[in-house]
Amino acid sequence: MLQQTQVERVVPHYEAFVARWPGFAALAAAEAADVVRAWRGLGYNSRAVRLHALARAVQARHGGLLPADPAALRALPGIGAYTASALRAFAFELDDAAVDVNVRRVIHRVALGLEHPRLADDRTLDTLAIAAVPHGAAHDWNSALMDLGATICTARAPKCLICPLRDACVAAPVDPVELTTRARAHAPAKSPQSGIPFERSTRYLRGRIVDRLRDLAPREALPLATLLRDLAASVPGDRLHEIPNVVDMLVRDGIVTCDSQEVRLA
DNA sequence: AATTCGGGGTA
DNA sequence: TACCCAGAATT
Structure with a gap:
């Protein structure tokens, strides 16, 4: 759930x-559709499908216990x-x-x-981070840096004046105007979709479809024609024909x- | 290396 | 409005 979604x-x-x-x-025994239902409001619904698949894989491959081996986890x-x-x-x-x-x-x-x-690229920053982890204190160290980044060393307006690392920091004290200027100057090019209103985007259509299917009873399916009719209220008329493709x-995506x-949650 | 995948909170 | 977020998978 925390992948690209704020803690609060x-x-x-x-x-x-x-x-x-x-x-x-318990999760492995559940229906995937119910897991997707429980995901309402979180976004990135593939994460729900993957988490459910994860539970079943942990049961099948590891006897219900998560492995600590990096390669086994990554698999x-x-x-x-x-x-x-x-x-x-x-x-x-x-x-x-x-390293988030x-x-x-x-x-x-x-x-x-x-x-x-x-x-520096991600790999270099990873190396720097790993070298900085105190032996036996990774839990605390990771918590500390994540919380520092979320509350003090923020992306937008960092609070260098109250930062415990300000004396050791190359960037401190950060000038917020300079930060904004540089961020804008080096911002990645806008994606082709970014120009259009969100309500016309594929993402919006996906969200409306999944949300409509979440309202169905367990294992209930909806005729495609009914789905189109129901979504006419929230989807621009000239985008309705895209629904079968979406x-x-x-x-x-499973x-x-x-x-x-007939359409329903997987 | 570049894209895609949500949605809600904040300045 | 624009930006931000305890990333992962695919191409």
């Missing part, structure tokens, strides 16, 4: 989720470099650096200066199934 917004969903499915065994669905390291540091208390966007920014500023333009995308012109 995840917490209530997380509490409800683990209350309903307290472990891998599981939805677990990339960051999540593997986060699990090792937080769940297993092993020495590892969970916060840690990456803090390391860059402290060691190299302002991050616009980027003065349903196909959702099918490929979020939705469609057989004989």
